[in-house]
Amino acid sequence: MTYIPHTDADRAAMLKAIGVESFADLFDAVPPENRFPPLNLPDGLSEMEVAAELNSLARANVSASDYAIFLGAGAYNHFVPSVVDHILRRGEFFTAYTPYQPELSQGTLQAIFEYQSMMCMLTGMDAANASHYDGATSLAEAVTMANAHFRGKRPKVILSPGIHPQYRAVVRTYHQNTGLKFVGDKGSATIPDLVDMLDDDTALLVVQYPNFFGQIDDFTGLADAVHRAGALLCIVADPIALGLFKSPGEWGADIVVGEGQGLGIPLSFGGPYLGFFATRTEYVRKIAGRIVGETVDADGRRAYVMTLRPREQDIRREKATSNICTNQGLMALAACVYMSVMGKTGLRRVAELCYHKAHYAAQQIDALDGYSVDMSKPFFKEFVVTCPKPVSEINEFLLEHWGIIGGYDLSRDYDKRENQMLIAVTEMNSKDEIDSLVEALKEAKAPHLHLSHEH
Amino acid sequence: MMTELILNKNGAPPPLEPLIYELSVPGRVGVNLPAPDVPLADLPADLLRTSLDLPEVSELDVVRHFTRLSQFNHAIDIGFYPLGSCTMKYNPRLNEDMARLPGFATIHPLQDPATVQGALALMYQLQEWLAEISGMKGVSLQPAAGAHGEFAGILMIRAYHLANGEPHRTKIIVPDSAHGTNPATTAMAGLQVVEIPSDANGDVDLDVLRGVCGDDVAGMMITVPNTLGVFEAHIKEIVDIIHGCGGLMYMDGANMNAMLGVAKPGELGFDVMHYNLHKTFSTPHGGGGPGSGPVAANEKLLPFLPGPIVDILEEGDDETPPLYGFVMPEKSIGRLKAFWGNFGMLVRAYAYIALHGAQGLRDVTNHAVLNANYVRAMLKDTYPMPFDRICGHEFVCMGHWKDAEGVHALDISKRLMDYGFHPPTNYFPLIVPEALLIEPTETESKQECDRFIAAMKEIAREAHESPELLHEAPHKAPVKRVDDVRAAKQLVLCCRVLPEGEGEG
Structure with missing residues (x-):
């Protein structure tokens, strides 16, 4: 199926008005040896088949709709009215x-x-x-x-x-x-x-x-x-x-x-x-x-x-x-x-929610044995946590056992920031989610727990 | 109230719709946010702002305001939009729903690739499909618009010559019929433009082309079919001439709607090209973007693609799907934007190609070219045409007659609005005086084309009999002709005044 509205009668009348016999005649200027190459694509699908295929691809992703997310680094899970x-x-x-x-x-x-x-x-x-x-x-x-x-x-x-x-x-x-x-x-x-x-x-x-x-x-x-x-x-x-x-x-x-x-x-x-x-x-x-x-x-x-x-x-x-x-x-x-619907007070409220929640999370994580948070300067909704083990290992644990998408692994971009995780907290993260993150990080530190889930 | 002040001044008619700031009432709140559920932290007083001048309106104010604004627009959903070179075809609603599936709309770009295999599979498949349609070897989905894709392509050509020890290749040949983005891209990439004229038939002048070719040529940018709407008669010769002097060929893919299943740029000899997914593959134009401009390259330029691109890291088998991941092409020109491209547009283009399949895409081009030639044939006795030949998916005519000298392309464009049509692209291509570039697209029916043809003929009659109707047009649009000279002379770009200490010191 396609979105082309032409009937056979339309096509015939239009070709005639142009003065050609067929569609092919419209492409005479294309070099003959390159004209009408086969396209190796799948056959077209109906609307419901396309929807099914894309739904299946979408379901194969872990998304912020189903998981708590503390990942930012330039893209944030903020509330959209x-x-x-x-x-x-x-x-x-x-x-x-x-x-x-x-x-x-x-x-x-x-x-x-x-x-x-x-x-x-x-x-x-x-x-x-x-x-x-x-x-x-x-x-x-x-x-x-x-x-x-x-x-x-x-x-x-x-x-x-x-x-x-x-x-x-x-x-x-x-x-x-x-x-x-x-x-x-x-x-x-x-x-x-x-x-x-x-x-x-x-x-x-x-x-x-x-x-x-x-x-x-x-x-x-x-x-x-x-x-x-x-x-x-x-x-x-x-x-x-x-x-x-x-x-x-x-x-x-x-x-x-x-x-x-x-x-x-x-x-x-x-x-x-x-x-x-x-x-x-x-x-x-x-x-x-x-x-x-x-x-x-x-x-x-x-x-x-x-x-x-x-x-x-x-x-x-x-x-x-x-x-x-x-x-x-x-x-x-x-x-x-x-910005219209948020207005003068709403945007400030969103920013304050981010600020308070991020500070609560930072303090709780900093209090954990083995973790420390750099709070030497004022911060807004993100902060750097130094972890007791590589960030990738911790994130794997958070995802598999707690349904949490963890923070950004700073060693990806900065050599000297091994074991450092950039955590983002927005107005979308509830206190319960933050408490779960803290609990999960605590567990993630215990080496036996991690080993027991090694594939 | 500001609105009333404006009403009283010079007895001018009221604005169509107040500015959102003019609807603002101190203390009104439009959003419902939760109270903090955590202990409050101290705010650093010396770093805080003291004022923020945003509107104070209710949610209903916002809905009504933007709904009313929307009604002052023309759009594909409202009527025929034959804006040449822009491919204003129907935007399928299915695609809008697909892009908003939570599994696509709420995934973070920096998640572990293992957790976004569905998105990566989609991107990989789209890369493969776009490579197949273009006859190229590989595709990068990074560029966010056609001009961004052009920039990638020209940087790749430059990087290729540098890698081959030929830094002296600094010239890019561009026909005078080219989109403005082509010369602008060349300059942005630090290279020089050599503009060459078109001949009387609208084709590249081969003798002139040969004359400017030498070992300082990096490459040539050309649109196929060209911006005059015609397939270059000597495309293979042009490619051979450029390759013969050591240059590379760039194809501006803005007009791919005339090429699907008709010819593959890679097989015609092009080395690199871009697509406009918002034209050919129907992702919405959005009132000026977002677009998407994937760049496709042949074997020679494959290692230079902007990255990262998606590749298969571990092959799958009957039971396990392949493992997809991001890789950087070996000699990549680098990253062109943060993250991976305008992913939401990629989902829509994927849905469009999946629905059409090979035959459907071929039908798209057939009918786009059929519609353009039909409208051209029906108007050629009424409007002067610079080239009397079969066109691609668009054609150019002239909006001016010797026996109606006061009327210009702009007048015809504005008068079309009164008949409910969006005007064609006017005054482009630059080399045709009084140009009207008309692109109907395949999703318009014969009946809609007939209505447009009838309006164009009626306007031609008016141009000769009552030209003032055209000069004063539009009569039925939301506003009369807009004074763009005044806008540029008395610059008003913002409706508010900054608090003290923020603006000009």
């Missing part, structure tokens, strides 16, 4: 495309304008764009923007080791041919160490807030130091944390980027997510991607339209700084609906 997906499922939104024709796209355009406004308030910036692919690519675009701002004359970018390892990898992929040099993130540099690396060659200094280990660094004086060196400051921020903590604007950031997944977007195995990007007025004309502005129609009625279009690839072609076209429009709508 029902209303968000109900709005996303409106065909008027999800079956439209980029609002090239503003007269037929005021719904999408106004929603993006509202999203931009909320992101400005959340980040403390003057302007936000309509989105990038995710937090990592948003950061790569921030580097591009800084490089363009200095016309390539400041080839150095300082990255904090506290930035998500995959984000740093993506930035390097994007800039493998642009002559930029990335420093700062290979060891365990602190904020003052990063400041010491500033010089006349530095275009951008990037820190993460909270950092990859969940800690809130004190950025007092950071922006001044960066600006004194003539460079720009970019803060990679968690949007839920911004419900509670000082905005990056208050810290003096020039560019704020991050992963918007927490704002009403499901985990969905890593995508589609939402890269947000906000900056100060003076850099607005260098932002990549779609931006919506307010204007009026021919009658003077307030209306919205994509603006600053000459920056973009379809007009500027090889002089555009980015090739981005399709972005994550529907995900920006999700964030817009989420």
